[in-house]
Amino acid sequence: xxxxxxxxxxxxxxxxxxxxxxxxxxxxxxxxxxxxxxxxxxxxxxxxxxxxxxxxxxxxxxxxxxxxxxxxxxxxxxxxxxxxxxxxxxxxxxxxxxxxxxxxxxxxxxxxxxxxxxxxxxxxxxxxxxxxxxxxxxxxxxxxxxxxxxxxxxxxxxxxxxxxxxxxxxxxxxxxxxxxxxxxxxxxxxxxxxxxxxxxxxxxxxxxxxxxxxxxxxxxxxxxxxxxxxxxxxxxxxxxxxxxxxxxxxxxxxxxxxxxxxxxxxxxxxxxxxxxxxxxxxxxxxxxxxxxxxxxxxxxxxxxxxxxxxxxxxxxxxxxxxxxxxxxxxxxxxxxxxxxxxxxxx
Numbered sequence: 001x002x003x004x005x006x007x008x009x010x011x012x013x014x015x016x017x018x019x020x021x022x023x024x025x026x027x028x029x030x031x032x033x034x035x036x037x038x039x040x041x042x043x044x045x046x047x048x049x050x051x052x053x054x055x056x057x058x059x060x061x062x063x064x065x066x067x068x069x070x071x072x073x074x075x076x077x078x079x080x081x082x083x084x085x086x087x088x089x090x091x092x093x094x095x096x097x098x099x100x101x102x103x104x105x106x107x108x109x110x111x112x113x114x115x116x117x118x119x120x121x122x123x124x125x126x127x128x129x130x131x132x133x134x135x136x137x138x139x140x141x142x143x144x145x146x147x148x149x150x151x152x153x154x155x156x157x158x159x160x161x162x163x164x165x166x167x168x169x170x171x172x173x174x175x176x177x178x179x180x181x182x183x184x185x186x187x188x189x190x191x192x193x194x195x196x197x198x199x200x201x202x203x204x205x206x207x208x209x210x211x212x213x214x215x216x217x218x219x220x221x222x223x224x225x226x227x228x229x230x231x232x233x234x235x236x237x238x239x240x241x242x243x244x245x246x247x248x249x250x251x252x253x254x255x256x257x258x259x260x261x262x263x264x265x266x267x268x269x270x271x272x273x274x275x276x277x278x279x280x281x282x283x284x285x286x287x288x289x290x291x292x293x294x295x296x297x298x299x300x301x302x303x304x305x306x307x308x309x310x311x312x313x314x315x316x317x318x319x320x321x322x323x324x325x326x327x328x329x330x331x332x333x334x335x336x337x338x339x340x341x342x343x344x345x346x
Contacts, residue, residue, distance in 0.1 A: 001048050002076040003039040006060040013058025014039070020051055031071050032201070033230035034084060036060075040071050040226060069218040069262070071225035072232065077263040083231045085203045086160035086179040087340040088123045090233050091265040095330040096294030096338035098162060098267070099319075100126040103139060103308035104146035107153070112301040114157045120319035121326060123338050124180070125150070125159035126296055130166045131308060132186050139307040147177035154179075158340070162205055162296075168196035175202045185210045185237055185272075188220050198227025205296075207235045207269070214254055218262055234258060234266045235296065236287075238273025247275025247312075250283050255290040267294035271312045277303070280314060281322050288329040294338065297322070 003017060014030060014037055021028040026043030041048055045064065054062045067073045074080075082091030090096045099117035104110050104127045114125050129146025131139060142149070150161045162180035165171055166187060174181060180203040187193055188209035197204055204224055208217045221232050236255060238248025250273035258266050268290075270283030284295045300306045300313035314322065330337055 001041040001045050002063050002065050002070050003041065003053060003059060004061040004063070004076060005037040005039070005058050007036055009037060009058030009060075013056070017053060017056055017059065020053065020056070021048065024048070024051055029071075029226045029228070031225045031228050031230045033081065038071055038076070038225075038230065067261075068215075069222040071230065072218055072221045072262045072264050074261060074263050079263065080259065081230070081263045081265060083203050083233050083265055084341075085124060085162070088160055089338050089341070090267065091293050094293070094336050094338040095288055095326060095333070096124065096267065097122045097326055098124040098126050098294060098296040099299045099314075100159075101128075101300050102126075102271070102298045102306070102313065103128045103131050104142055104149050105307050107149050109301060110149050110153050111156060113299045114153050114159055116301065116316055116319055117299050118157055118159060120299075120323040121337060123159065123340050124162055125153065125157065126162050126182075126298075127153075128164050128308070129174075130164055130170070132164075132166050132184060133308075144173065147174060151177045160340070165193070165197070168192045171196045171200050175200050179203070180205055180233075182235075183207060183220075188212055188217065191223055194220060194223035195227050198224040198229045201229055201231075203231040203233070204229060205233045205235050205267075207237045208239065208251075208254070210238070210240045210248060212239070214257055214261070218258070221262070221264060232264050233293075234262070234264050235269055236266065236273075236292075237269035246273065246279065248273045250274065250286070252286050252290045255287065255292050259291060265293040266291075267296060268292045269296050271296070271298040271309070271314075275309075275312050277312055277314060277318060280312065281318065281325055284322060285325055285329060288326065288333060291333070295326070 131141035160179035268287035
C-alpha cells in the first residue's frame, strides 16, 4: 500500500501517518520527491485500511499497489516525474544531453572535454573518478583527486556534475563534490550501496545491469526509493547478449516499456552500449526517437591517448553532428532541449 501526501503537507502530518502505521505493527518508509512525499507501507493491508489513513491531515491518496516496485510504479504516480539536477531538468517534455570524459585523467583533459560538451549543447558533465573495471590492471580512476577536478571544472563551466560511486562507504564523500550520483552497471544490485544512496538525498542515475531484466532494474530503483530518495533517473546502457559485433546491445525497447511501468525518467547511454565512436550518433538518434528523456555520451579531446574507453569517445567533429541530430530529433518529438534554470539555490 502507498500513501501520497498532498503537496505542501507539513512534516508533522507525515510523522503522524508514520506513527499510526507503526503503532499498528506495520512499517512505513518515507520517500521525498521534489514536490511531494510518498509513504510506502509494509504489513497487513486489511489492518491499514481500518486505520482511516485517508482521513488524516495532509494525506492526498491511499492506494493498493499490485507491483513489487510500489514507489517507482505508475500505479500510484500516473504522471511521469521530472528530476532536477542543480537546475537541469530530466524528464518528459525535454531531452537532456549529458557529456564528458569516461574517466577524469587531468584537469586540462577534463576541462577541454567539458568545453567540447558545452559547445555541443550539453547541460551536464559526466566524468568518472572511481572506475570499476573488468581487469584489476586497468586504470581505476583518480579517486578524490578526480572529484576535486570535477568540482573545479563545474566552477569554471557551470555544468552540474554526475559521477559514479562504487562503495557505500564513499557515498557521503562523493556527494560533497557531485550534483548527481551514478550507480554503474556492475553495482546495480549492490543493495548496501543502493540503500546508502537512498539515504543521501542526492539525485541518482541508476544504470541497468548488463545482465538484468527490466523487473530487476526497477526493483533496484525501489531499494533507493524505499530509503527516502525518489530523485532517480534510469539509464539504459546496453545489455549482454550473444551478439559480439557491438560491446553491448542497446535495448531501445526498454525505453517505452519502462515509461509504461514507472514514472521515473529514462535516458540511454549509446557510448557504452555500442562501444565504438561510429555507433554513438545512430544509437543516440534511436534513443531519442524511442522517447528517451536524454542521452549520456563520452567525450575526449584526444581519444587515442585516453586511459579508459577511448574508441567510443566523441571528438569535436562528432559533437557537431550529434548536436544537429539532437536538435532536429528533439523538435521532431515535440520536446525542448533541456536548459539549466538558475536560482539562488543553484
